[in-house]
Amino acid sequence: MENSIIQVQGVSKIFGGLTAVNNVDLEVSKGSIYSIIGPNGAGKTTLFNCISGFYIPEHGTVLFQGEALNGRSTDAICSLGLSRTYQNIRLFSNLTAIENVMVGQHPRLRENWMDAVLNTKRCRQEEKISVAEGYKWLEFVGLSEFANAISGSLPYGAQRRLEIARALSSNPVLLLLDEPTAGMNPQETLEMTALIRSLRDQFNITIILIEHDMHVVMGISDQIAVLDFGNKIAEGKPAEIQKNERVIEAYLGPGGAALANKYRRKKAS
Amino acid sequence: MKNSIRQSIRTGVTFGIVHIFFILIAFNSMISVLIAKLSGIKNPGEIPAPKFYIAFTLLMGLWIGIAALNKKHSLSVGKKLLLSFTTSLTTGLMAGVLDVLLAIILVNKVFIRDFLTVLSFDFIKATLFGMTPVMGTIVTVLCFVAAGVAGGALTILNRTEAVQKFWKNIISWFKKQIEKIQYLSRGKYHLFWQIGGISLLALVAILLPMQWGSYWNYVFGTVGLYVILGLGLNIIVGLSGQLVLGYIAFFAIGAYTMALLNAPEPHNLMWGFWPALLLGVLLSALSGLLLGLPIMRLRGDYLAIVTLGFGEIIRILLKSDVLTNFTGGPRGIQNIKGPMFFGIPFNSEVDFVYLIFAGVILAGFVYNRLKQSRTGRAWLSIREDETVARATGVDTIKYKLLALAIGAAFAGLAGGIYASRNQFTGPDEHALMASINVLSLIIVGGMGNIPGTILGAFTLKGLPEILREFANFRLLAFGALLVFMMLSRPDGLIPSSRPKYDPPTEPAPEIDKKEATHGK
Numbered sequence: 001m002e003n004s005i006i007q008v009q010g011v012s013k014i015f016g017g018l019t020a021v022n023n024v025d026l027e028v029s030k031g032s033i034y035s036i037i038g039p040n041g042a043g044k045t046t047l048f049n050c051i052s053g054f055y056i057p058e059h060g061t062v063l064f065q066g067e068a069l070n071g072r073s074t075d076a077i078c079s080l081g082l083s084r085t086y087q088n089i090r091l092f093s094n095l096t097a098i099e100n101v102m103v104g105q106h107p108r109l110r111e112n113w114m115d116a117v118l119n120t121k122r123c124r125q126e127e128k129i130s131v132a133e134g135y136k137w138l139e140f141v142g143l144s145e146f147a148n149a150i151s152g153s154l155p156y157g158a159q160r161r162l163e164i165a166r167a168l169s170s171n172p173v174l175l176l177l178d179e180p181t182a183g184m185n186p187q188e189t190l191e192m193t194a195l196i197r198s199l200r201d202q203f204n205i206t207i208i209l210i211e212h213d214m215h216v217v218m219g220i221s222d223q224i225a226v227l228d229f230g231n232k233i234a235e236g237k238p239a240e241i242q243k244n245e246r247v248i249e250a251y252l253g254p255g256g257a258a259l260a261n262k263y264r265r266k267k268a269s
Numbered sequence: 270m271k272n273s274i275r276q277s278i279r280t281g282v283t284f285g286i287v288h289i290f291f292i293l294i295a296f297n298s299m300i301s302v303l304i305a306k307l308s309g310i311k312n313p314g315e316i317p318a319p320k321f322y323i324a325f326t327l328l329m330g331l332w333i334g335i336a337a338l339n340k341k342h343s344l345s346v347g348k349k350l351l352l353s354f355t356t357s358l359t360t361g362l363m364a365g366v367l368d369v370l371l372a373i374i375l376v377n378k379v380f381i382r383d384f385l386t387v388l389s390f391d392f393i394k395a396t397l398f399g400m401t402p403v404m405g406t407i408v409t410v411l412c413f414v415a416a417g418v419a420g421g422a423l424t425i426l427n428r429t430e431a432v433q434k435f436w437k438n439i440i441s442w443f444k445k446q447i448e449k450i451q452y453l454s455r456g457k458y459h460l461f462w463q464i465g466g467i468s469l470l471a472l473v474a475i476l477l478p479m480q481w482g483s484y485w486n487y488v489f490g491t492v493g494l495y496v497i498l499g500l501g502l503n504i505i506v507g508l509s510g511q512l513v514l515g516y517i518a519f520f521a522i523g524a525y526t527m528a529l530l531n532a533p534e535p536h537n538l539m540w541g542f543w544p545a546l547l548l549g550v551l552l553s554a555l556s557g558l559l560l561g562l563p564i565m566r567l568r569g570d571y572l573a574i575v576t577l578g579f580g581e582i583i584r585i586l587l588k589s590d591v592l593t594n595f596t597g598g599p600r601g602i603q604n605i606k607g608p609m610f611f612g613i614p615f616n617s618e619v620d621f622v623y624l625i626f627a628g629v630i631l632a633g634f635v636y637n638r639l640k641q642s643r644t645g646r647a648w649l650s651i652r653e654d655e656t657v658a659r660a661t662g663v664d665t666i667k668y669k670l671l672a673l674a675i676g677a678a679f680a681g682l683a684g685g686i687y688a689s690r691n692q693f694t695g696p697d698e699h700a701l702m703a704s705i706n707v708l709s710l711i712i713v714g715g716m717g718n719i720p721g722t723i724l725g726a727f728t729l730k731g732l733p734e735i736l737r738e739f740a741n742f743r744l745l746a747f748g749a750l751l752v753f754m755m756l757s758r759p760d761g762l763i764p765s766s767r768p769k770y771d772p773p774t775e776p777a778p779e780i781d782k783k784e785a786t787h788g789k
Contacts, residue, residue: 054656054660074659074660075659075660075662075664075665077660078660083660083661083662086657092650092654092657092658093653094649094653095649095650095767096767098770099649099768102770103646103647104661104662106646106650106661107662109643111642111644112643113639113675115642116639116644117635117638117639119638123642126643127642127643128773131770135773147770148769167661170662
């Protein structure tokens, strides 16, 4: 409890007759990498949207560093130190890469429009800081040479990394990554995994990620939660999740556990 | 080959229809006047000499001949000439038929100007080149065929390697010159060029208004006011991405504030120009905020419709009988007093041009500073993706309201100066068309940048004045220009480019720990 950064308590989200997320509890401890997995339509992204303020859950609360997020707007939540990326890339695609990252720093800066018109000291200083910080984050994700390129024209993998850089530039304490390796080739996936790990190790950022690539999930997660039809059906360390029969059933259908055991034996022999 | 000929005849028919349309709107007359003027004949009168009509026909023919060979590369020279011949002959025959019809109208003295206003007998005579109907028709057909074949031949010549190479050389020479100029304006000469350029511009801006007479002062004053309006709307539409259609309402608020406080009728307050201007700007900004509050949830089309309604409400309120005693009603407000500048009357035409230039510089300055700041980037992010901008920590409501208020303040400034310059303002000056004009000028010029806005204002407000001959066709030319623009340059005449940020050379100053709100 003391060590947790975010607590999701009994959150439900209902769309008409469909319960997309049903009474889900999560608790993520500081400095960990926490994965949410589940078959398509399990409610993973909906849960993310409930946490980051895009949706207001019908029931339950989200506590972030002890503060309830219910009813706060997304910009207020971001200012508290929670940023996120999106399942389908949502960059400011007509702006350059560095401008994207500079917009990301918005909640950290204080310069207002009067400062800008009068070109005050604060304005000049903050402009300098935001360019320098922008380059720092672009460097970190390996995009500093594309700083002045229009972000929509960057290659797919670069856009994914830029989105992470934008999320990082607000100095978050918690980062929500929605399928960071979707559509990437094995090489890019490896690089992305290393990047996520170094985020935690270098900057001590807690990470919650949604991911379908089991190699990635099993490789980097400290803790995994499994959603199916809006319900949390399992939670635990990667090794535990791999053996959990309900999880296997959710993915492979009834009788899947037996099938998986058979497959495992074959692989072993 | 048969196919090509069929195609060429089809092209000819299309051009025939275009030609008939041109004649029916007397476009040939207009171009002839223009040619006559260009060839140095002063005041060609209502209807220029027949040879200029022949020149128009020849130009049409040339165009047809060139267009006939569009996308025909693999044919032999003879076949190409044949194609341009058939195309121009088709058009020529259609023009001939039209001429015959016109001749019948002329001979029988049928009066059809009730339906087609331009078809006066004089005009028909001129269209037949002042010859007898038969001769006129034959000459028309011959002109088309000759010019068409000549156009075809020119196209063939133009496509030969030698000529192509020649063009390439010329283009590369121009590019080199531009590069040279760009090189000079950067690097160590940068400051020199900047100061030189600014002082030169200032000199021109100060001297020219004294020289060029009241007409041009009026034209350029109008252009300047529209530049201010364009910059204001650019903040709202170009930067923050809110499609506001009733923008001219803010202009009206500025103009009416100036008028009500500085005219003998209806209130006789006489506050003087400067307080009224300031108050007008503030009131406009305030009305921007007030309009903004209810529309914050709206996006795209819905926003456009609601703001359109707002613009109309303001105009109709100003016009209504209920408020006649307060706003002067449909008659508007006359005899608005001009500004004083440290006790000196500052209200000649030249003075107003200076005032407007100062306004343009102020607006451009503020716009430029805002554009490349945290505020400007927040606006751009809202334009790009409002939901994501919000989740990135931008308080979208605050910034959208700010954009509306500042954009409206620009309009208020322009409105105040406008009312004072014209010494009159009335509700019909602030109709929907004015809003659309401002919107079109920033679209034509290029959304979101100052040179584009200035060019757009010149194109849409200055050009119609310069090309007085086109007066009757202003809306036609306007529409054609917009269509052409959207097809060929969808981002405007001068598209916006993104600013470049160089990597920092020195380590950045640490951000103030107190200011960083989170990250315990």
